[in-house]
Amino acid sequence: MKNAARILILLIVLVHVRDVWATHPIPEIQDTTTVPKDWFLRDPETDHVQGLSVEKAYNTLLRGRPSKTIVVAVIDTGIDINHEDLKDVIWTNAGEIPGNGIDDDKNGYIDDVHGWNFIGGKNGNVEKDTYEVTREYARLKPRFENADENKIAKKDKADYALYKKVKAKYDHDFKFNKDQFDQYNQQYQLYINAYGTLSFCDSLLRAQGDGKTLTKISLTAIAPKNDTVRFAKETLLRVLKESDDTTSVTNFLNELDEYLKQLKEGVDHYGTAVEYGYNMNYNPRTIVGDDPNNVHEKYYGNNDVTGPYARHGTHIAGVIGANRKNNIGIKGIADNVRIMSVRALPNGDERDKDIANAIRYAVDNGAQVVNMSFGKKFSPNKDLVDAAVKYAESKGVLLVHAAGNDNDNLDADPDFPNRTFQKGGQTKTWIEVGASSWGANENLVADFSNYGKKTVDVFAPGVEIYSTIPDNGYEDLQGTSMACPTVVGVAALLFSYYPDLTANQVxxxxxxxxxxxxxxxxxxxxxxxxVTLDNLSITGGVINAYEAVKLAESIKSTPANK
Incomplete structure (x- = not known):
């Protein structure tokens, strides 16, 4: 659709919902047709987009130089390890014999050939789960729902304060998501009906003529044989009223079909949130078979590192290291990596126990960089995650985390996990990433991105990022989830070509x-x-692979830094 006005005409003509539309408008879709699919790899000076200068780094600074293979762990929803552009860069555990049902390498995980799945069990995998705010509300509600605030015992005051905070957020978020679902679903039903009517009109008129694609001009020339044909002709002409004479009905229907797909994504997203995310009675954890009350339990899950919901993780893996040499699909950022899939994210909020175990698994099995494109507002077992983060730091592993997509100031309203430990102090091997766009204008920072002058380190490309999705597919996605792997890719590149660098140095x-x-x-x-960019992040800048490689050339590691 060129603009919402054309769709408005369609709705007025076919379903008479002028008042409904005025109340619930659909926002414009940003036009990205002139932006190269690989814009995030390109150079700002030569290509006029705020990319990472990855190709420039390879072509001018790294050509012909030796590199070391780096293991990168992606803690996420799973990865399609058989994707045409990823299968050659997937990590393989050399200590495991595939499919023999034995823990050959004695690491506690049987047949973990390409990673591990902490949200699976003997009978399948968790796909959807609740949000942490829902789980916390369900935990605290029985204690405090009918409590008299004036009679709360001193030992319970902290929990009661948390209960009030959790309840307020749960009530607000549930209502918001329910309202969004109702609006998207209403509009989707209207559009699907409109699409059906237009398709019928198009088929009828083409059958009356020579079967060729109809345009505004050819429609005008049709002489209706009956009232049905007349209605079809008038309907299509009114829909095409603001279009060029050569605009075809087929093209219009194709555009409308794409718009319907976007609406359907909204329906599915908010529908899942209402039905599962905020449903206090939903508990998929029985699938895993672990003891939810034993937060120190480690050896559970299965070896299905793809799972049923791998779109997010597969996209991230492609950004980091999609095969750069096979002349198909896309090029990832790092050219000598092996990607380890550690599945710990459902369609819902991750659990602290799983994240802590996922970090430890990645570290223990050789990952040098860990991608963490997830986050939430509550962390009941933050101490558990903190211990895993400290463990990663002690082993020289770099953790890279997505800042989140709620346009929040993380200085004032933190997400979890984060670099700050519950008992004080911070890890030094953590990078917090906000999302940037391709243009050097006021919209350089993505309008959805979280930010923080004291908490977000850098911004990186996270708008309309084209990468791999399951079943050999490719798709544009956006979010700080997409910005995070661009930083991971650059970090892996640095570790690969400068293997003496420490995580802190990178x-x-x-x-x-x-x-x-x-x-x-x-x-x-x-x-x-x-505001200026330094008011939104610690560095006040956007990452750049070329500049990073140049700086790496001048840094010499010393025993004190190791």
Whole structure:
């Protein structure tokens, strides 16, 4: 659709919902037709998009140089390990004999050939789960629902304060998602009916003529043989009223079909949230078969590292390291990696126990960088995750985390997990990533991205990122989830070509080599305010592979840094 006005005409003509549309407009879809699919790999100077200069780094600084294979763990929804553009870069556990049902390498996980799945069990996999706010509300509600605030015991005051916070968020978020579902579903039903009517009109008129694609001109020339044909002709002409004479009905229907797909995604997203995410009676954990009350339990799950919901994780894997040499699909950022799939994310909120175990598994099995494109507002077992983060730091592993997509200031309203430990202190081998776009204007920072002058390290490309999805597919997705793997890819590239660098040094290089936009005022996400980029992040910059490689050349590791 060129704009919402054409769809409005369609609805007025076919279903008479002028008042409904005025109340619930669908936002414009951003036009990205002129932006290259691989814009995030390109160079700002030569290609005029705010990409990472990855190709420039390879062509001018790294050509012909030796590199070391780096293991990158993707803690996510699962990865399609058989994808045409990923199968050659998937990590394989050399210590396991596939399919023999034996823990050959004695690491506690049987047949973990390509990673491990902490949300699976003997009888399948968790696909959907509740949100943490739902689980916390369900836990605290029996204790405090009917409590007299004036009679709360001193030992219970902290829990009661948490209960009030959780309840307020649960009530707000459930209502928002239910309202969004109702609106999207209403509009989807209207559009699907409209699409059916238009398709019928198109088929009828083509059958009356020579069967060729109809345009505004050819429609005008049709002489109706009866009232049905007359209605069909008038309907299509009214829909095409604002179009060029050569616009075809088929093209219009194709555009409408694409719009319907976007609406359907909204229906599915908010429908899942209402039916599962905020459903206090839903518990898929029996599938896993672990003891939910034993947060220190480690050896559960299965070896299905793809699972039923691998779109998110597969997309991330492609950004990091899709095969750069096979001349198909896309090119990932790092050219010598092996990607380990650690499945711990359902369609819902991850659980602290699973994340802690996933981090430890990645570290123990050789990952040097870990991609963590997930987050939530409550973390009941944060101490467990903190211990795993400290463990990763002690082993020299770099953790890269997506800042989130709620246009929140993380300085004031933190997400979890994060670099700050519950008992004080911070990890030094953590990078927090916000999302940027391709243009050097006020929209450089993605309008959905979280930010924080003290909490978000860098911004990186996260808008309309084209990458792999299951079943040999490719798709544009956006979010800080997509920005995070661009940083992981650059980190893996640095580890690969400069194997003596430590995790702390790689973080420092990425931070210090960001491209700055000193005089540029950008829109602060979630507001109309214009601020400089250094008000939204620690470095005030966007990462750049070329600049990072140049800086890596000048840094020499020393025993004290190791």
């Amino acid at each position: 973080k420092t290089i990425i931070d210090q080599s960001t491209r700055k936009f000193a005089s540029l005022k950008v829109t602060q996400p979630g507001t109309a305010n214009e």
